[in-house]
Amino acid sequence: MSQPYEVLAHNLSAQSENKIHDDTVARRFGFTGALVPGVEVYAYACHPAVRRWGRAWLERGTAECRFQSPVYDxxxxxxxxxxxxxxxxxxxxxxxxxxxxGYAALPAAAALPDPDAWPWRAPPASRPPASEQTLARGMVLGTAPLEVTPALAADYLAAVREVDPIYAREGLVHPGQVLRLCNQALVQNVVLGPWIHVGSRVRMLAAPRVGQSLTARARVTDNTERKGHRIVELDVLVVDGAGAPVTQVLHTAIWRPRQVAG
Structure with missing residues (x-):
């Protein structure tokens, strides 16, 4: 086992629309306080993989992460x-x-997916409420382009307490910042109540660079009920400004917890 990596967790989403990251609402759901987003827990988990494989992992690595109990600010x-x-x-x-x-690996280089297989749809000007219909299987979701400026990238590295110098030295975007776009594929397309990201399977296709514009193209692959929760699964392709694939993610979230459904 390699040297453990310690980090002081920080809730980046305290002011977000998702009130599961608000102390008062989270306590109503049985938590002791606001949840640190799963995408940031994933960001912490990426550190040992980058330490093990370096830039190669950021260019073609894979990762799986399942969230089991809360992390608090x-x-x-x-x-x-x-x-x-x-x-x-x-x-x-x-x-x-x-x-x-979770699990991280560095497979041999493989063929890139065809971006045309992930159509893009601009987020609606007026988002409908999340429902079985608006998140039905086959629905296409897209995000507005995100320009990862040097300031935005630096702020994220500081927020997740990242200490590996590779990002600043080589001008690379942190994988956690890319995974946040998968959440945005939901947030920018439907109005959600409190909701919870529960896991992701990630395949890196290129190391995105600071200064690039990133966009998520997503389609709903499933919307089911499990133990009273309504769960949505997305197949997401993140592309750069030229439309080249950056990351593919199978992203799973509880979009309507059973506490709300009840």
Whole structure:
């Protein structure tokens, strides 16, 4: 097992529309406070993979991450990485609690997906409420282009307490910042109540650079009920300003928790 990576968790979304990141609302759902977004927990978990494989992992690596128990603002979390098969088994802990588990690997280079297989639709000017119909299987969702300016990239690195110098040295966008676009594929297209990102499977296709414009193209692959929760699954392709693939993600979220459904 490599040296554990410790980081002080920070809730970047305290002012967001998703009130699961608000203390008062989160407590109504049975949590002790506002949840740190899963995309940031994923960002912490990326650190050992970059330490292990460097830029190559940012260009063609894979990762899986499942969130199991809450991470709260100010928690000191530990990311453990152990050799497993051809990759790393990842565990994010706070004290004795397992907050997330995952796996990272560096496969051989593979053919890039065809961006035309992911049509893009501009976010609507007036978003409809999230429902079984507006998030039906086959629905196409898109985000407005995000220009990752040097200031935006630097602010994100500081917010996730990233200490690896590769991002600033080589002008690269952090994978957590890319994964945030998958959340935006939901947020920019429908009006959600409190909702929870529960896991992602990520395939890096290129290392996005600071200064590029990034856009998410998504389609809904499933919308089901599990244990009272309504869960949506998205197949997302993030592309750069020229339309070249950057990252593909299978993104899963509880868009209507059972507490709301009830």
């Amino acid at each position: 100010g928690d000191r979390v530990v990311v453990e990485a152990a050799e497993a098969g051809n990759g790393l088994a990842l565990t994010v802990r706070h004290g004795e609690a397992t907050c997330a588990t």
